[in-house]
Every structure is written in C-alpha cells, then in structure tokens.
Amino acid sequence: MELILGDVPWIVVLIILPLTGGMACFLFPAISKSLGLLTSLAVVACVWGLGWQLEEEGAQRYAIGGWGAPLGIDLYADGLSLLMLVVAALVGLGISVYSCGYFSPDKANHFWPLWLFLCGALNALFLSSDIFNLYVTLELLGLTAVALVALADGAEALTSAMRYLLISLLGSLFYLLGVAFLYHSFGSLDIAILAQRAEPSPAVWAAVGLISTGLLLKTALFPMHFWLPAAHACAPTPVSALLSALVVKASFYILLRMWLEIFPMVGTSFAQLLGLLGAAAVLWGGIQALRQTRLKLLIAYSTVSQLGYLFLAFPLGTSLAWKGALYMLLSHAMAKAAMFMAAGNILVLGGHDRIAELSSITQRLPLTLTAFTLAGISIMGLPPSGGFIAKWLLLQASIESGQWWWGIILILGGLLAAAYVFKVIGHVFTQDEPTRQAGTLPTTMEWSALVLALVAVLLGLFTSWPLAIMEIGSPFGTGHSG
C-alpha cells in the first residue's frame, strides 16, 4: 500500500485524469454523467494520495519528462497548492453530484466535458511552478468558464458571458506582458529560480504592476468587480457555484504565490493599497448585496464582499494573516457553493428568485433552507463555522500587528453579511401557505448543498487538518514581514 501510494506521481495524475475524463465525456456523451462523477471521485482520491505523499516527504517538485527547471516545465506542490487542490476537489465533487440532477440531457453533453477541462485547468494551475505555464492554465480556465456561463440561454447570460470573456482575455494579456518583463530581467520562468534572482528594478516594478492588474481584474477585486455579479448570477447554478467558489480563487492563488515568492521586495505601500481595495470591496459588496432584490445577484455581490477579506491579509503579511485568508478562502468556497446551490434549488422549484416572494417556496424545501442557513452562518462569520475561524485569525493578526483598522473592516463586513443573509432568511418565517404543490427536486440537489454547507460549519470545529495542510513546505516562511 505504502509503495503504491508513494511511487505514483499524483501531481501528474491530477492534471491528466480530468483532462482525459473531459475528452471521454466529449466522445461518449451517452455516459458523460457517470464518467463525470467517476472522474470527480477519482480526483478526490488522487488529492488524498498527493496529500499523503506531501505529509510523508514534504513539498514535491516534479520535472515533466525529466527536463528540469531552466528548460523543462516543473510541477510543484506544497501545502498551499494542496489546500487549493483539496478545496477544488471537494467543491468539485459536490458540484458534480448536484449537476447530475440539474442539467437537461442536451445541456449535460456540453457541461460535463467543459467542467472536467476546467477542473484539469484548475489542478494544473495549482501545481504549476512556472509563470508561463500559469498563463496557459489561466487562459484554459477562463475560456472553459466563459463557455460554461454561456450554457445558460437568454440574452442576459450571453452578454455577461461575452463581457466575462473580454475581461478574462484582458486580464491574461496584462499578466503575460508582465511575464515577458520578468523573463527578460531574470532569464527564467520558474518561480523558485525567480525567487532567488529577483531584485528591485524598474522592469520588475512594471511587471508587478501589470501582473497584479491582470490578476486583480480576474479576481474581481473592487473596483474591478463590475463584471462578476452578472456573470455569476446569470450562469447555470452549478456554474455559478463553480465560478464563485473556485475560479476567482485561482487568480488569487497566483497572486498570493507570486507575492510570497517573487514580490517580497515590493514593500508595504502596494500591500496597503491592496488592503484598501479589499476593505472597499468588503463594504461595497456588502452594501450592494443588501440592495439586491434577486437572490442569485445577492449571493454574487456577497462574493465580491468576501473576496475583499482575502486582500486584508496583504498589509498584515504575517503567517497568521495568510492562514486566516486561506481559511476564509476555504470556508467561503464551501459556503458559497452551497449557497448558490440552494438558490438554484429555489429557482428550479419556484421558477423565480425574487427575495420578497420566497416564503411560499422555501416552506417546501427544508433541506435547501437549512443548507442556505448553515452556509450563511459561515458567510457571516458566526461561530461555529469556518468563516468564524478565518475571521478570528485575521482579527488576531490585525491586532497583533497594530493595524487594528483592518479588524474593524472585518467586523463591519460581518455585520453587513448578517444583514443580507437574514434579509433572505427573514422571508422564511411568514404565515404564507406553500403555494405550488407540483414538482419535486432530485434529492441529490438538496443533499449536495447541505453537505457542503455542513462542511463549512464543521470547519469551525475541526481546524487542525486545514491548518496542518497549510504548514507543509512552509509556504509562508518567506512572507515579507515574518
């Protein structure tokens, strides 16, 4: 057993498996559902295998084809990558289960190959140690995500997909231009080599600016969030969940990785700027979410707000703050996916997602409602939930570093989140009779939402695993202020 687990190059399998699965789904549409589910399950198993490997042997570097870093393409996995892979695999499995009941057959033929390609792109992105390879995976991710959004019919979905595509391409081009400057300055694309060679120069400053702009555009940090709500709200529900939970986090991951490895010399003023934008995102996203009358748009704006939290870690820069931000990322992924799924259930059964008229539908969907509420607890950051732990870590980091004002933003963001979550939940407790008796939902759609929401809550009690994963290969060891 140990021999098998230890010898398999899980890093490579994790990339090849979903891509192969995607192609198989494309070739055999008749069995695409089972192929898709099977692949998602296998990905979870592979991530577990990789996790086992990392725990035994520490961070892993794998040279594809045996070429090695300067010339060939290296894959690299440490705790940070593993955490992202775990998130992607678990949320992905939930989304696969949910999608089994969601799509009509002709849509499903398109959905499964695209989703598995996206899954492969995500895994490859989290495992790349090469900044150009990151560009390729980022583009593959963007293109598949746009195609998935466009799966929803209707003018609104198509126009938001179009806008999303243009923004995504723009972001990638900014990133690529930055890569060109970095390569010219230091003659390497490998993150580890760059980390050794990098030193401040005007070209590096330009590269940092370009790369950050591109990635922030894709991460939808305020004020570059304008494309997100429409795209996330109009997409088919599993895709909404996918985009909010995983896709926006991918570009954040690249930024974080570069920040930790290559940009430590950038200094604090840029970090303060990121923190400020994050704070603005927390407040603006929260206020906008509160103003929405449609459930899916409310959830999408909540994503804008929650993404802001992640950037509060930059000005703090301590290992504790990074852990808090990652914990936020982890629990937000689970909770937001669950929330979108719950909204999708309401939309499917009730035919609309107008918040003011939710009562008659929600009475018929107790499991969905429970899922929404549990996810909401994590989004609000109330204990016990993953969101609470994340908030605790970030608060502690902000007070310890003497920058308590970021803590105030965290608290205010939590209050706004409570306001918009309870705006929805408040509509459950009315005296309205459940109206339409026709129609039922597949149980998988309710349970997948509930299980993900439960995971988000349980993350508030079982913290040792995620925190232990983050420690592997000490990815925060080189953070710029300790």
Next chain:
Amino acid sequence: MNWNTALPLLIVASSLLPGLMIFCLPENRVVTRTTLNLAGALLKIVLVGGMFWGILHGYHFETRLVLLPGLDLVLRSGPLSMLFVTLSAGLWLITTVYAVGYLEGSPYRSRFFGFFSLCVTATTGVALAGNLITFLLFYELLTLCTYPLIVHRGTEEARKAGKSYLAYTIAGGALLLLSTVWLYTLAGTLEFTERGFLSGLDASLHPTLMIIFAMLIAGLGVKAALIPLHGWLPQAMVAPAPVSALLHAVAVVKAGAFGIVRVVYYVYGIEFSNSLGLTLPLAMLAAATIIYGSLRALFQDELKRRLAFSTVSQVSYIVLGIALASPIATLGGLIHLVHQGVQKITLFLCAGNLAETLGIHKISEMNGVGRRMPWTMAAFTIGAFGMIGAPPLAGFFSKWYLGLGALDAGQGWVIYILAASSVLNAAYFLPILYTAWFKTPPDSWPAERSFGRKETAWTLLVPPLVTALLTLALGLLASAPFNLLEWARLIVSRGFAQ
C-alpha cells in the same frame, strides 16, 4: 474519555441531540416529539445531578477540545457554572411541559421544538464554558437559535421584533468578538480563572484594558438589556409565551447577565476591576436601568410588555450586585440570578395561561380574572410578591443581601435605589393583583376556551404552580442544608482574596 471529561459534553449533548432529531420529525409525530423533549430534559437534570454528586465528592469535570493552536474549547464544572446550569436544566423541563401544552395543534411544531432544544443547548454551553471563546461560541449560537423562536408566529410584528433583536444582538456579538480577540492578543489566554487572569499585565496596558472592559460590557449588555441597549426586549415579547418565559428567565437575558459576572469575576477579577475604577460606573448603569425599567413598566397596559420592562429592571439587580464589589452584594446578585429566573418564569407562564385560555392580553381586561382562574392567579401573585421583595419570598433575600452589600461597600446611595425600585415594583404589580382579585369579572372574556371543570389544561397549570412553589421554597428554606445561599457563598469566597 472517562466520566470526568465526558460529562460536561454529555450535558450539552442531552438537549442538542433531541433537538436535531426533532428537526427531522414530521409534523404529526406528536408523541415521539414530546417523548424526545421530555427525555432530553429529564436526562439533562439527571446528568446535572450526577455532576453535583461528583463535585460534592471531590471530582472535577472538564471537557477540552482543541480549537486552534493554544486555544481550546473548554466545558468545565465550576461552582458558578453549576448555579446557572442547574437553573437552566430545571426551568427547561418546566417550560417544555408548558410549551407542549401551549402549542398543541399549532403549525411548525417540529421547527419550534428543535430550536427550543438548541436554545437550551446554547444556554447550557454558556453556563459550562470554561473560557471566553467557548462562552462566545455558545453566546452567538444562542442568538441564532432564539431568532426563529421570536419570529415563530410569522406575523409582520414578529418579524419586525426578530429584525430588531438581530440588529441588537449581532452588533453586540461583534463587539464581544473584537474585545475577545484583543484580550487574547494581550493576555495570551482566555481561561476563566478565579480572581481573573489580567491583573498581572503591565500597568501601561491598563487604559487598553479599560476600553476592552467597556466593549465587553456593551457587547454583553445588549442581551442583559442594560440601558440604552434594551430596545429589543420589549418588542421580543410577541414571541409565544414559553419563549418569552425562556428568554426572560433562563436563556438570553440571563446569558448576558451571567456573561457580565464572568467578565468581572473570572476575566478581570473583582479586585482588579475595582482598582481600575470600572465597577462604580457599571453599578451606576445598573442602578439607572433598574429605575428606568420600573418607570417604563408602570405605564404599560399590555401585560407581557409590563413584564418585559420589569425584566429590564430586575436583571440589573444581578449586575448591580456584581458591580458593588462587596462579597455580600455579590451574594445578593448571584442568588437573584436564580430568584429572578424562577419568579419571572412564573409570571410569564401565567400571562401565557391568561392569553391562551381567556384571550386576555391587557391588564385592563383582567377584571376579576382571579375568580375564573384562581390557581393561575395564585401563582402569579406569589411571583409578583417575590418580585416586589416581600418576605419570606425569594426576592426578599436578593434585596436584603444587595442592601447589606451596598452598606458593606460604602455605597449608601444604593439603598435609595433599592427602596425606590421596590416602591415602583409594588406600584406596577399591585394594581394588577387588585384588578385580578377584587374587580368584578365581565360577562364574557375576549376569547374563552373551555377546559371542562378545570380552569385550564393541566400542562399549562402545573408548570407555573411548580415555579411559584419554588419561589416560596427558596425563601422559606433559605437556611436548609445544601441551599442556594451556601452555594453562592462558596462562589463568592473564591472570588475575593480574604
């Protein structure tokens, strides 16, 4: 896992698991649901009894689970915890019996009893919490579980009350979170310690500690309904009667007051708080709340609203006793924690009986109701006299020790507050009693339900009678062996250096 480490967790689980099971029950499984409820409540009492037995035999109970590195979830059986956990376990059983009768035939009962159980779970957790983060966790859980109970009826008014409740308590919770994290970064620990864990900190941190104290009190004061943070409480009385009873006597308001005791005694330490000059402002705030609550109660015609303002006033007795920083006053405050619970629950259950049986909601409709429902009104009368502080009822002893403590602490002005409050208490309770017993009853009641020869259903009648008897017993047997007073003395003696 042995008994010493498992028992606190089991006490919490004894209401959590039935609650979760009840959520899954279909609406019409009345018998299963009632069985689960009562079994949970009885089991909790047995477990608490077992814990008492253990403590008297020198055992120490503690459940410790790692939450974050260096930060544990701790449930522990300290003397103060036992006081509160016994109160909540006992009153939960009584309220459950009452709620089963009260909600008979109404919709969404699985939801109601599920949250009802979770609410008691959270209260038990608050009682047993061994450090501030565990306290915070259950305190916030309490907020979440009581919200569905307050809006249970689903009327516009109920939803408004729920909204206001959330606005107050979530903001308070946020303050509490911020100050807890702050304390943790300063002190490196959050374990409740007899006589506090902050006095050793550097003197340069004292101004910061004073700010944190103010934030903690503000965060807890929301639930304890200290002015000006009491606004949600009178609105929340739209909830069904058993919920009001639970809210006012055991769960929410008490959790706030209990939290203040914890902060003053087990986080800061009473002597340290006193030396920072924090206790006098707190005492003054409590005194102001006592008078304000009583004054507002005078002018309410709606019975439950009058009782709600009375709670605002009475809960501050506890805070006042704590803040006077004298062992005797603290004793008064702690026994009032129990006394107020038992008396107020009696009053609310009786008010619920009047509403449920005769449709009476206002005091002006209560003419001669004592003749129609003598047992209910007898219980109400005992509760009311207890609140006024008439000897030999429970409330008298609270006020007696508070007064003695005030003299002991050299705060003579408190005597005037106590006297004024007692006069006001009498002024808003005695007219109710007069109306009920001495005025002529009307020809017909607003909405009468017939229960044959009984005045009302026995599930509605027995609980307030039991709590009224308890009020009597707590007063009459104040010096019996194993009494409340001795227990409170034990808690107090550990809080002060002698």
Next chain:
Amino acid sequence: MSYVYLYALLGVSLFVLGLNALIVHAHLLRKILAVNVMSTGVFLVLVALSSRNEEVLPDPVPHAMVITGIVVSVSATALALILMLKVNRATGKNELPDRGRD
C-alpha cells in the same frame, strides 16, 4: 541593443492602442480585434526582448512562448466570435448593453 527596445516599445504601444480600442469601441467585433491587437503587441515584446544583446543568439524560450500564446489566442478568438454571433442572435445587437444595474 537599441533596436531591440525599439521593437519592444512598438509592442507596448500596440498593447496600449489595443487597450484604448477595447475601451472606446462598442461594437463587439472591434473589441475582439482590439484584444487581438493587444496580444500581438505582447508577442512582439516577448520576441523582441528575447535577444539580450547582439553578440549572443536570441533566446529560443520566448519563441516557444509566443507560439503557445498564438494557439491560445486563436482559440480565444474563435470562442469570442461564436459568442458574438450568439449575442447578436439573442439581442439583435452587436454591442453589450450598458450596465444599468451596477
């Protein structure tokens, strides 16, 4: 040395021109073309910067990157064109509506 930077500057100006067109023009085909111009600019920068000085042969890695980039760009353009047709079919317009809601 200097002509290398001349090409690189040319690439950057193409990038900026494309960016300007992307923002200014409403017609979707123009936007898609603008993105293409931008990517051409980036590729030019990559190729130009690959020769560090005149004595040494140019570094081959950026060329490999440009080839990969062109493949990505072609597929992105194809997707964009199809989407444009679909948008046109659904709304009857070749423009994105103003974001009235935001």
